């Protein structure tokens with residue numbers, strides 16, 4: 001009977017993994033809101049990897065927001081991504097404690113949050129190139145029909161060689177009508193597009209907005225609206241215009257300033273139609289301002 005059950009069971013049997021035995025866990029590198037992440041080595045090839053184990057209870061709460069939708073898991077999504085500006089996921093599975101886990105390339109570097117906060121010389125010199133790389137990564141996700149939904153400095157790492165990598169795909173969804181329906185307010189408050197906050201229909205342009213907020217912060221160290229921790233405070237300023245970036249940086253190149261401010265438009269139709277268009281503006285400006293780089 002067991003044999004017949006297994007034969008006709010359509011779900012592939014997933015072998016559970018004891019990550020502590022399978023990998024050599026070296027140090028904890030991050031406490032995300034949804035997971036624990038370890039720097040580890042894979043004894044099968046000695047590769048340095050990041051092992052991300054998702055918190056079961058928190059994941060269950062997140063999944064409740066997608067009830068009735070066929071949302072692929074973070075591991076399923078992340079494993080099909082392949083772009084220099086997107087963290088590579090090597091494998092994924094279920095631990096012996098029934099937690100989802102991902103094994104990723106280990107990215108040694110600084111969080112973009114750190115660079116935004118410190119506004120050090122490295123950040124200032126490379127800002128345009130970081131904005132371009134980030135846009136290329138996001139454009140890759142969009143042309144492959146995904147909506148990231150949580151683009152912000154916390155989810156970006158910059159390597160020692162100044163390569164920008166998007167690292168977190170926990171809220172990413174397919175760009176299909178069912179996932180564009182209004183209602184689901186997941187994301188990070190300060191980076192959420194007005195249509196998402198107001199529970200209107202959404203599309204990939206919510207990511208263009210988050211990208212523009214992120215680039216604004218990368219340039220200035222400030223948010224375009226007063227920082228808001230709660231949805232109530234975000235709702236409060238959703239009707240206020242953003243602070244013009246030139247208030248912080250009067251000498252900022254016009255094309256760069258316009259690229260960012262257009263991405264922050266309240267109405268999605270007034271924003272860049274695609275990430276690629278916004279990136280093209282940055283690229284043109286970069287080539288004009290720094291022809292030798």
Ligand SMILES: Nc1ncnc2c1ncn2[C@@H]1O[C@H](COP(=O)(O)OP(=O)(O)OP(=O)(O)O)[C@@H](O)[C@H]1O
Pocket residue numbers: 029030031032033034035036037050052087104105106107108111154155167168169170
């Ligand atoms: N591939 C990686 N290489 C190196 N460090 C990583 C990698 N992936 C994640 N980290 C580290 O772990 C932290 C948490 O990761 P991540 O953002 O993916 O988790 P999360 O639980 O989804 O977090 P949150 O929802 O708060 O953004 C990151 O801020 C980073 O410091």
